[in-house]
Amino acid sequence: MSEALHEKLERALRDAFDASTEIYKQRGFQRRIGFGSRPALVSVDLANAWTRPGNPFYCGDTMDNELIPGMQKLLKAFRDNGHVVVHVTTAYQNTDRNDPNTDMGMWHHKIPVEAVNLKDEDLWAIDSRIAPIEGEYVMLKKRASSFSGTPLAGYLRSASVDTILVTGVTATACVRTTICDGLAEGFRTIAVKECIGDRVPGAVAWNLYDIDAKFADVETVETCVNYLERVSRKPSSMAAE
Amino acid sequence: MSEALHEKLERALRDAFDASTEIYKQRGFQRRIGFGSRPALVSVDLANAWTRPGNPFYCGDTMDNELIPGMQKLLKAFRDNGHVVVHVTTAYQNTDRNDPNTDMGMWHHKIPVEAVNLKDEDLWAIDSRIAPIEGEYVMLKKRASSFSGTPLAGYLRSASVDTILVTGVTATACVRTTICDGLAEGFRTIAVKECIGDRVPGAVAWNLYDIDAKFADVETVETCVNYLERVSRKPSSMAAE
């Protein structure tokens, strides 16, 4: 898409969002859900198949300059303050599109999920720039939402989590469904603006707009980092004296 | 939003969709899932609170001229051919926003769900123009998705359904989440174009675009009606002879 068309799209979306916001405000939508007291990071599909060039799932746009650096800041704040981190990825045992018994279920009838076979660990491994550390849960999913067909909701409840910060790709699919389910499962849900990507023009903008209107607060990395430090679960050195 | 801005938005979205489609096609997205052999209609939130003027949830735009007439054609085809019909609606027992124990869960922190109290049956009753008939399941939900916190998936499985046609409002919230979950739960999922609405500019267009790329086939009422007649579960009069 040409630079000129991009600009037209951005302007048109901005106008649409302004008009929508007027309607939403009149009717009481776009409320703030706010941060709770026990956060977890749910980082969706930031595995090589999505973060590194040369794969059907690659989301190039802001990956190297904005998304990964934002994730690095977030991860530091989560880890320094003793909060829960979950890394989610996606892969399949049986990627034969003609086998009716494949664990891809119905999804390969819409998108090329057959590209990620469990045997190709390099494809579904979390990007090394934001690699999991000892004790962080790396959760394999089969569907778009990190909550669909996974133990995530029960896991977060048993870890006393009440708030989830969601990052990753894509805004259109796995991130948005994770956010919608997060709210439904009873968590205060936050979408971290710079850490959500996609691979087609406009998709991040309109999906974050919809999300902020109805499902989760969209907040910057900076706001999130400030919050994470405020609710530290680590005993301070003061307290240790 | 002025007519001129609307036109600019439509043109800009069309350009964005064209550019995205090029990327999606190259990478193997936007496949057709197709119709299966045992369909059900899942009609979401076409209750008075959403279909009749004067309520925070009213989705006026295409309601009277396109959505309801489309639904009437669909319902006739479902009923004439003996297929399963589910009407979904949303309401709450406790609409006190200050009570932490409300069955609204977390959602009233984002949108005005307190507007639909179970005691106001007129609000959550299905619109009389498309009223349920004897034997059709009217299912109450609390969250956006018709599958979230409901027995819908198991119900459809026990009725031998393999395909769902999804209609209703809004494209942004309850329809989109229902469609994403429908696919995840193993159903061939179809979004019925003219029978899906919303209340803000552009939202139907971009949500159907995302849906068609990754979660469900978007099909017209006419295509759906033709299909429903083709897979009739009613014994034909021929067969009865």
Added chain:
Amino acid sequence: MSEALHEKLERALRDAFDASTEIYKQRGFQRRIGFGSRPALVSVDLANAWTRPGNPFYCGDTMDNELIPGMQKLLKAFRDNGHVVVHVTTAYQNTDRNDPNTDMGMWHHKIPVEAVNLKDEDLWAIDSRIAPIEGEYVMLKKRASSFSGTPLAGYLRSASVDTILVTGVTATACVRTTICDGLAEGFRTIAVKECIGDRVPGAVAWNLYDIDAKFADVETVETCVNYLERVSRKPSSMAAE
């Protein structure tokens, strides 16, 4: 079943439980999960169809002398201390066993769930001796478990609950499945001994034995009441001064 056979059964079960406990202890089962800090009561199917004579679901045995009085003590402790109370009941819109589209799903192929039609409100209404009060959630389910096809897990999470006390009938079906799911969904789960009933000999004993070994702590009403007073969410009158 004669008194003599009852005694023989009890003795034989006691011996079996002793032998099993030895094995379980050696292998590290039968641990204590303990009470958390934010309890909710999940009271299952204590509606007239189960609590009052003359219905296929009636569980007579200990109902009037033990279960209902125990529930009254528990409810008082929950309410006096500001804790969450959920009353669960079961009923169906379509109780035609020959209709493949009934919301009974598959269950009427095993048990007579067709006995509880939604139109007979008196049948599925909570027993008046333990009637819900304003603000308490009365939740309708279709399956055995209170978590299956309901918004219960998300509801409890949004109310900040970390512990559930489960009561009701029957030990074999709705209570046991609710308890197993409660643990899986991340809640500290407690089975309240005197407040769980059934309708056939031995069933309460062996189901509570299995539950205590693997899924939940079985505790008396007295222990539960003491706990509920200790974790009061109500500000004390002291604090108000």
Added chain:
Amino acid sequence: MSEALHEKLERALRDAFDASTEIYKQRGFQRRIGFGSRPALVSVDLANAWTRPGNPFYCGDTMDNELIPGMQKLLKAFRDNGHVVVHVTTAYQNTDRNDPNTDMGMWHHKIPVEAVNLKDEDLWAIDSRIAPIEGEYVMLKKRASSFSGTPLAGYLRSASVDTILVTGVTATACVRTTICDGLAEGFRTIAVKECIGDRVPGAVAWNLYDIDAKFADVETVETCVNYLERVSRKPSSMAAE
């Protein structure tokens, strides 16, 4: 437990079951759900940690003489006739009981699930006597039920399955919860008598009794094999001519 006590237990349980069956029959319980037209095998936790001596989960009793031979006959019938087979096993990434963020959730507070770490593949690998073959789904779960926190229900629906035959260990926990959930998710559910085990006296008997009364038909391996051959999905050699 001595042979004499075992006999007393069996006799007492038989009497209790007889008395219960009388009550159940009067009230319309213990119905037959029957076999459907598209079966799948759901084989639960027949991995080395449960099937081979020297582990906290070992279920010795009937394992070598009855359960494994029964499974071999069943597997042959499933495979010869082209039916779906799912092998379920259980293991954890983080088996530190003191880490509140372990993926064991709440379960290690009741039973020693810390014994099965994902790194010890030999422990959670399916027993080699009934090893999975190419294309059969090996599904990892974290909770008791094979449906809890897994994509199983959606997987089975997308494979057009309407009937599940459940086998494995233990009757008390993972098998029983899988069966209860299977029914709730809309599948005709069959418990295969000789292929279900446990590790404590009486537990198989009373759990299968409860299951047959309310959740699934208990059937022998022979009956199941006959059924599997009758509903073959493989084109017969006749048809191939």
